[in-house]
Amino acid sequence: MGDKRKDYITWDEYFMGVALLSGMRSKDPNTQVGACIVSQDNKIMSMGYNGFPKGCDDDEFPWGRTGESNDTKYPFVTHAELNAILNYRGGSLEGAKIYVALFPCNECAKAIIQAGLKTVVYACDKYADTPATLASKRMFRAAGVELVPYHHTGRQIMLEV
Numbered sequence: 001m002g003d004k005r006k007d008y009i010t011w012d013e014y015f016m017g018v019a020l021l022s023g024m025r026s027k028d029p030n031t032q033v034g035a036c037i038v039s040q041d042n043k044i045m046s047m048g049y050n051g052f053p054k055g056c057d058d059d060e061f062p063w064g065r066t067g068e069s070n071d072t073k074y075p076f077v078t079h080a081e082l083n084a085i086l087n088y089r090g091g092s093l094e095g096a097k098i099y100v101a102l103f104p105c106n107e108c109a110k111a112i113i114q115a116g117l118k119t120v121v122y123a124c125d126k127y128a129d130t131p132a133t134l135a136s137k138r139m140f141r142a143a144g145v146e147l148v149p150y151h152h153t154g155r156q157i158m159l160e161v
């Protein structure tokens, strides 16, 4: 019997990889964010990326970031974390983990807490000093949600599709 292969990806690489892959579905020209929800026993439960709600045409709604509020994407876009939560139709997400490319905003933090998720693994926290992220962290701490910075391994994963 031969030995098993040794260069297989870790759970963390797998789930963060799926989150990043999901983000590649986003039509947003500036920010592509993905999220992957995982059960406590490492089964993928749901995925999401940032985009407009169902029926809101990607070619009709605005993707811009400046101008009158309703001429920008902000009132319309659903973030990856919320989409991942809403995409799950199988019951409860209580105790699950969520892998995200970017630290969740305060609106997603509320949804994550209320959905019963207990762990957030994030790849990037580049808006750490913004009010939205500070509010997120305050709520996560109060709710006892564990915040885990993703340990980047530097592994390059190539897929030919």
Ligand SMILES: [Zn+2]
Binding pocket: 079, 080, 081, 104, 105, 106, 107, 108, 109
């Ligand atoms: Zn958000």
